[in-house]
Amino acid sequence: MKFDVTITISLKEGMLDPEASAIKNAITNLGYPTESLRTARLFRIRLDANDREAAKAMAQKMCERLLANPVIHRYEIEVAG
Amino acid sequence: MRFAVIQFGGSNCDRDVQYVLSDVCGVDVDLVWYKERLLRPYDAVVLPGGFSYGDYLRAGAIAARTPIMDDVTRHAAGGALVLGICNGAQILAETGLVPGVFTINAYPKFICRWVHVRVENAASPFTSEFQKGDVIRIPIAHAEGRYVATADAVGSLNTGDRIAFRFCDNKGSITDEANPNGAAENITGVLSKTGNVLAMMPHPERASEAVLGSTDGKKIFDSMIHHIEQKA
Numbered sequence: 236m237k238f239d240v241t242i243t244i245s246l247k248e249g250m251l252d253p254e255a256s257a258i259k260n261a262i263t264n265l266g267y268p269t270e271s272l273r274t275a276r277l278f279r280i281r282l283d284a285n286d287r288e289a290a291k292a293m294a295q296k297m298c299e300r301l302l303a304n305p306v307i308h309r310y311e312i313e314v315a316g
Numbered sequence: 317m318r319f320a321v322i323q324f325g326g327s328n329c330d331r332d333v334q335y336v337l338s339d340v341c342g343v344d345v346d347l348v349w350y351k352e353r354l355l356r357p358y359d360a361v362v363l364p365g366g367f368s369y370g371d372y373l374r375a376g377a378i379a380a381r382t383p384i385m386d387d388v389t390r391h392a393a394g395g396a397l398v399l400g401i402c403n404g405a406q407i408l409a410e411t412g413l414v415p416g417v418f419t420i421n422a423y424p425k426f427i428c429r430w431v432h433v434r435v436e437n438a439a440s441p442f443t444s445e446f447q448k449g450d451v452i453r454i455p456i457a458h459a460e461g462r463y464v465a466t467a468d469a470v471g472s473l474n475t476g477d478r479i480a481f482r483f484c485d486n487k488g489s490i491t492d493e494a495n496p497n498g499a500a501e502n503i504t505g506v507l508s509k510t511g512n513v514l515a516m517m518p519h520p521e522r523a524s525e526a527v528l529g530s531t532d533g534k535k536i537f538d539s540m541i542h543h544i545e546q547k548a
Contacts, residue, residue, distance in 0.1 A: 251422060251462075251498065253420050253421065253422055253424035254424055257424060300381070301373070301377065301378075301381055302373070304374060304377070304410070304417050306415075306416055306417045306464060306465060306469075307464055
């Protein structure tokens with residue numbers, strides 16, 4: 236079966252996010268008072284798996300083996316389809 | 317004695333390292349395209365700087381998952397010396413041959429300039445030509461060079477004497493002002509547990525001839541050569 240998996244990878248709480256700080260400053264300069272801003276990276280993957288659990292397990296392996304770096308990242312996986 | 321310098325798509329310091337090893341230091345060097353794998357044993361393997369895979373995903377992340385890195389890991393396990401410079405350091409961290417990660421600079425721009433680093437361990441195969449505490453002058457050129465590791469990992473680097481270099485000022489003081497990228501504890505050279513793998517952000521190949529402004533970097537290659545000669 237085909238599944239659409241969405242993986243969101245972001246920095247762990249407390250990790251310095253220089254890109255987010257720069258963007259937050261720019262947004263504030265545009266006149267939008269912004270209390271906090273975090274960035275994340277989103278992957279949309281269509282894959283073949285026997286069932287939803289298998290699709291999620293496969294996505295988890297992808298995160299562990301390539302997409303995320305466990306030193307700095309956390310990730311969330313959503314499976315649709 | 318034979319060195320391998322591995323070329324990935326996007327490596328751009330490969331020929332500089334080859335030139336310094338062969339023409340300045342006088343050792344045999346093979347430039348090895350990553351798809352060719354390491355087909356013979358080498359005494360030392362160098363992962364040069366550059367932008368492998370365009371720094372996509374994270375600097376070094378994709379190169380770290382290529383099959384030739386299995387060969388590099390096997391060499392490291394067998395006691396060969398493995399040196400990762402800049403992008404090479406990022407690849408070694410992504411491979412897990414050294415702990416932690418080199419990530420986006422605290423001030424997120426590309427920094428290309430001369431810095432001072434202090435030699436923290438002069439007993440490693442990469443640093444034996446120095447004295448502990450030596451302050452050396454060497455260039456950096458990176459946007460993702462901020463060393464980050466868990467508190468536990470940094471703790472064991474300290475207790476295990478596995479920090480080769482820290483950013484310092486010209487007097488050797490380890491200060492925030494002398495830390496160009498926000499690295500944890502100013503760390504910019506990390507040794508593996510076994511001591512035969514070094515990941516460093518500064519470029520020793522750019523400081524290996526007087527005409528370039530410093531020969532401090534050459535001592536790293538000389539240390540490696542000396543270590544290999546002694547083993548033979």
